[in-house]
Amino acid sequence: MRDSWHEKIRFFLLHRIPLATTLMLMFIFFMPINSLELNYFRPTVGAICVYYWTLKRGYMFGYVSAFWVGLLMDVYSSSPLGLNILFMMLLVMVTNWLTRYFQSASFNVCWALFAAVGLGQILLKWVILTAYFGRLLSLSEVMINYFSTLMFYPLIVCFNVWVQNHLLPQERINE
Numbered sequence: 001m002r003d004s005w006h007e008k009i010r011f012f013l014l015h016r017i018p019l020a021t022t023l024m025l026m027f028i029f030f031m032p033i034n035s036l037e038l039n040y041f042r043p044t045v046g047a048i049c050v051y052y053w054t055l056k057r058g059y060m061f062g063y064v065s066a067f068w069v070g071l072l073m074d075v076y077s078s079s080p081l082g083l084n085i086l087f088m089m090l091l092v093m094v095t096n097w098l099t100r101y102f103q104s105a106s107f108n109v110c111w112a113l114f115a116a117v118g119l120g121q122i123l124l125k126w127v128i129l130t131a132y133f134g135r136l137l138s139l140s141e142v143m144i145n146y147f148s149t150l151m152f153y154p155l156i157v158c159f160n161v162w163v164q165n166h167l168l169p170q171e172r173i174n175e
Helices: 005-014 017-029 036-040 045-056 063-076 083-102 107-133 139-167
Strands: none
Touching: 017 045, 017 063, 017 139, 036 139, 045 063, 045 083, 045 107, 045 139, 063 083, 083 107, 107 139
């Protein structure tokens, strides 16, 4: 029996909740701050959300969603267009690989994995940006951003868990 059009729309919208949640959190954390020092303390919410949703609901959050998150990060930041898109898609690829082993892991294990993957990602991004701009960029500013991202990880994940428990169906729906 064929699904009615309102069931297809409901299915489509349910699968967009992780992306909508990620974009909403990014807009909240992209609010302008009138302090240059606090600007370095801004966490990379997009990476946290891409990692979480790919790990927990990978069938709802894939490469297309990561593309949109990366595009928004590229538009907001001063990095070259496409760099954050590449890194968000690489994050989805690595997280999909890790999902086989750590999907039902505890919060602390997921946090440690994110710390390891995030450190590799931010150091590679620092190397690419240093080569792109042709001058040595400050590693301390990059590390402040990394540690603020790790510090905000529990808060962002807590919100994403709430969204997953209250707005998404408990069992996997037909794809």
